[in-house]
Amino acid sequence: MSLMQIPRRVDYGLRAIIYLSTQDPEKCCSITEIAKQQNVPKKFLEKIIQDLMRRGLIRSKRGSCGGYSLARSANEISFYDVIEALEGSITVNACMDEEFSCDQLPRCTMVGVWSEIQRKVTEVFTRTTLADLRRTPCRDIVSASSLSSAA
Amino acid sequence: MSLMQIPRRVDYGLRAIIYLSTQDPEKCCSITEIAKQQNVPKKFLEKIIQDLMRRGLIRSKRGSCGGYSLARSANEISFYDVIEALEGSITVNACMDEEFSCDQLPRCTMVGVWSEIQRKVTEVFTRTTLADLRRTPCRDIVSASSLSSAA
DNA sequence: TAGTTATCCCACTAAATTAGTCTGATTTAA
DNA sequence: TTAAATCAGACTAATTTAGTGGGATAACTA
Numbered sequence: 001m002s003l004m005q006i007p008r009r010v011d012y013g014l015r016a017i018i019y020l021s022t023q024d025p026e027k028c029c030s031i032t033e034i035a036k037q038q039n040v041p042k043k044f045l046e047k048i049i050q051d052l053m054r055r056g057l058i059r060s061k062r063g064s065c066g067g068y069s070l071a072r073s074a075n076e077i078s079f080y081d082v083i084e085a086l087e088g089s090i091t092v093n094a095c096m097d098e099e100f101s102c103d104q105l106p107r108c109t110m111v112g113v114w115s116e117i118q119r120k121v122t123e124v125f126t127r128t129t130l131a132d133l134r135r136t137p138c139r140d141i142v143s144a145s146s147l148s149s150a151a
Numbered sequence: 152m153s154l155m156q157i158p159r160r161v162d163y164g165l166r167a168i169i170y171l172s173t174q175d176p177e178k179c180c181s182i183t184e185i186a187k188q189q190n191v192p193k194k195f196l197e198k199i200i201q202d203l204m205r206r207g208l209i210r211s212k213r214g215s216c217g218g219y220s221l222a223r224s225a226n227e228i229s230f231y232d233v234i235e236a237l238e239g240s241i242t243v244n245a246c247m248d249e250e251f252s253c254d255q256l257p258r259c260t261m262v263g264v265w266s267e268i269q270r271k272v273t274e275v276f277t278r279t280t281l282a283d284l285r286r287t288p289c290r291d292i293v294s295a296s297s298l299s300s301a302a
Numbered sequence: 303t304a305g306t307t308a309t310c311c312c313a314c315t316a317a318a319t320t321a322g323t324c325t326g327a328t329t330t331a332a
Numbered sequence: 333t334t335a336a337a338t339c340a341g342a343c344t345a346a347t348t349t350a351g352t353g354g355g356a357t358a359a360c361t362a
Contacts, residue, residue, distance in 0.1 A: 002242035003234060004155045004272065007320065011244060011261075018260060030337065039254060044322050050339070063330025064336040079264060083154060091153035093162060103190060109169060109284040110162075113230060113275065120271045121155065124264065133260040158349065181308065195351050201310075214359025215307040 004092075006083070012040045013048045013086050014079070017057065021074040021130040028060075028067030048086065055085035075131035083125060090125075092118045155243075157234070163191045164199045164237050165230070168208065172225040172281040179211075179218030199237065206236035226282035234276060241276075243269045 015038040023029055031049065035042040049068060052058045059071040070077065083090070092114045095102030102108045166189040174180055182200065186193040200219060203209045210222040221228065234241070243265045246253030253259045 001239035002245070002248060003161075003238045003240070004157065005242050006155065006244055008245070009320080010154075011246075014261060015255075028337095032337085041322060043324080046338080047322090047340095053339095060338065061330090062328075062338045064334095065331055066329080066337045068338090087154045088152035089154070091156050093157055094153070094159070095162075097153060104166075110165060113279050113284075117272055117275055120275065121268055124268055124271065128264050133264075160349080179308095183308090192351060194353080197309085198311095198351090204310095211309065212359085213309045213357080216360060217308045217358085219309090 030067040079128045080125035181218040231276035
């Protein structure tokens, strides 16, 4: 009963990297710290952060007093970077995927709609960086629950 | 490896109702006919169409020579109507849902991004009707596979 | 009124995805 | 050398999605 929802993995990953963006860039934050602060299962977060590491968004320091910090500055990391690192590309409908492409093409009339959606979503995610969030903590919080009824 | 994808249910439902919109409004199309034409599992489609019925988007005629037709004209049925009938409201992140609302509010900095996405997606879906599809069979088919790499 | 073709209804199974855990090795500061 | 951390990968559990099966009901036709 809720469509097009991003997986929890992505939510957790974003929370974590946003948390890091609010800390001193030199400071290393441990999994334990991030998990506690952001209220996320520790071992699950560990795996998520590994994916962000492999994509070069986060860097780590091992051993005692180790932890994680951003690999580049907050205005150089977009939502899209994080989402794509964790889940791959955005594909509104399976037929938009190169590999599977729609069995109804070229007859399928929906593809224009899917591509329009995909373009808009991708635009917002690539435009929004972690730095933007620091400037505007709560863009328009009121509209959150009233959106479904909006035209 | 594909984010924010609409479920197959919705794709099937849209295909079916779009198919109906291309037929004579007086004609009744059977499940068998629609399933065959649109290449969708018959029994599965049956259930999907029932949901569209309950929401008043489609009407049926029982018995021999029975079948389905649109309950109102094609320009009065939007993508949003169909999607919402099948899956409920669009909720990009769980925290956007009224019932569950984010445990991090008002601190959560992401809610503005989610609401922006949700607003844009909802706008396209409510604006697009079945009649629009008939006019423009393939809006911009070329961009379908090149989108993921677009900025 | 019998037979055929269809919708209607609900329970059920199977497959796939998502979420989360467990175990243990490796690295490093104190 | 010990404690605190990352790193790696297999594993399990829960949830969601996709799809089936069987049978009642309705309407048209002969």
